[in-house]
Amino acid sequence: MSELLMIPGPVEFERAVLQAMATKTPSHISPDFIEVFGRSLERLREVFLTEEGQPFVVAGSGTLAMEMAAANLIEPGDRVLLVDTGYFSHRFASICERYGARVTRVGAKLGDLPSLEEVERSLRGAKYKLLLVTHVDTSTGVLVDVASLGGLARRYGALSVVDGVCATGGEEFRQEKWGIDICLTASQKALGVPPGLAILMVSPRALDLFRKRRTPVANYYADFANWLPVMEAYEARKASYFGTPPVNLIYALGESLEEIVSEGMEARFRRHRIISEAFKAAMTALGLKQVPALEVAAHTMSAIYYPEGVGKELLGEIRERSVVVAGGLHPRFKERYFRVGHMGGARGSHILATVGAIEGALQASGYRFELGAGLVAAQKVLKGL
Ligand SMILES: *Cc1c(COP(=O)(O)O)cnc(C)c1O
Numbered sequence: 001m002s003e004l005l006m007i008p009g010p011v012e013f014e015r016a017v018l019q020a021m022a023t024k025t026p027s028h029i030s031p032d033f034i035e036v037f038g039r040s041l042e043r044l045r046e047v048f049l050t051e052e053g054q055p056f057v058v059a060g061s062g063t064l065a066m067e068m069a070a071a072n073l074i075e076p077g078d079r080v081l082l083v084d085t086g087y088f089s090h091r092f093a094s095i096c097e098r099y100g101a102r103v104t105r106v107g108a109k110l111g112d113l114p115s116l117e118e119v120e121r122s123l124r125g126a127k128y129k130l131l132l133v134t135h136v137d138t139s140t141g142v143l144v145d146v147a148s149l150g151g152l153a154r155r156y157g158a159l160s161v162v163d164g165v166c167a168t169g170g171e172e173f174r175q176e177k178w179g180i181d182i183c184l185t186a187s188q189k190a191l192g193v194p195p196g197l198a199i200l201m202v203s204p205r206a207l208d209l210f211r212k213r214r215t216p217v218a219n220y221y222a223d224f225a226n227w228l229p230v231m232e233a234y235e236a237r238k239a240s241y242f243g244t245p246p247v248n249l250i251y252a253l254g255e256s257l258e259e260i261v262s263e264g265m266e267a268r269f270r271r272h273r274i275i276s277e278a279f280k281a282a283m284t285a286l287g288l289k290q291v292p293a294l295e296v297a298a299h300t301m302s303a304i305y306y307p308e309g310v311g312k313e314l315l316g317e318i319r320e321r322s323v324v325v326a327g328g329l330h331p332r333f334k335e336r337y338f339r340v341g342h343m344g345g346a347r348g349s350h351i352l353a354t355v356g357a358i359e360g361a362l363q364a365s366g367y368r369f370e371l372g373a374g375l376v377a378a379q380k381v382l383k384g385l
Pocket of ligand 1: 009061062063064088134136137138163164165166186
């Protein structure tokens with residue numbers, strides 16, 4: 001039995017990536033592994049579109065990457081401004097508070113964003129050390145304008161930190177051009193590698209701020225000081241040790257990064273836009289409404305309201321048709337919507353299979369619509385691929 005996994009992470013992984021994961025584990029100081037790790041660090045710069053960034057790859061989930069950003073940059077009493085777009089923004093606030101930050105939130109109603117003017121008003125009102133944004137909030141499917149927010153942070157002397165866990169490798173992102181200080185992600189979403197790697201790209205400005213800390217980092221495992229020499233050594237094709245690297249996951253990462261770079265970032269951004277448009281056009285054609293307003297909707301995933309008279313039993317009906325989608329996540333309304341991930345290696349055939357399964361499930365649930373309307377709408381957009 002093979003189900004198509006269309007959730008916002010983990011995603012469907014390419015066969016070559018899974019095969020790389022099955023490499024007979026060598027020593028973490030073997031020449032072969034050193035080369036794979038070193039090259040992966042270089043490739044990450046190509047994916048984040050930066051030449052000067054310092055990559056970190058550490059065993060852990062995306063939440064560890066968030067924690068590393070907070071633990072290394074925050075000192076007790078620092079002020080942080082959080083652009084609040086949902087569940088993962090709240091998590092980031094809790095992490096920052098754990099390290100002694102005073103967090104101010106600027107939010108909006110569900111499925112929307114605060115305006116740039118509102119964010120600017122907050123930045124003008126107090127001196128913030130960090131501006132935190134979630135590139136795609138996985139609970140609402142809202143995409144923020146990272147380029148403009150990064151520019152605002154610079155103007156007001158704050159460092160920008162982007163939670164790119166549901167975005168990096170799929171949504172357009174240009175770390176250096178946009179002046180972003182830290183972008184963090186995890187392996188299992190748009191980078192297309194099984195769960196287990198926390199990944200960060202850190203600007204020289206952020207590393208500088210880290211080096212000027214007055215207080216020690218209050219987390220031993222997360223401390224940049226422990227990992228920086230390791231990353232630098234592997235990139236110089238030398239071995240180094242702090243904690244045993246997740247060797248097999250790094251083989252898988254190496255394989256996926258080669259595929260990403262050979263597709264090319266511009267082509268990858270474009271593919272994500274088109275398959276997202278195809279899926280969203282299908283949902284609209286079926287009469288289903290989306291959580292985010294279309295102008296602020298992500299391209300790596302969709303959040304869709306169940307239609308009148310249908311609830312989360314729809315997920316089971318979709319699964320009967322061999323496609324797995326996710327339920328709601330935002331605690332305020334999670335019973336009312338479902339989520340579909342279409343990132344990483346997602347392609348047109350995945351979208352068509354998913355739309356087909358959703359149509360079948362809707363029909364089985366008694367919802368009335370024109371059978372095939374979603375597939376027709378998706379096919380039209382997919383022609384542009
Ligand atoms: C998935 C996700 C996380 C958490 O990542 P884990 O790997 O589950 O710890 C954080 N932020 C966003 C935006 C995510 O989508």
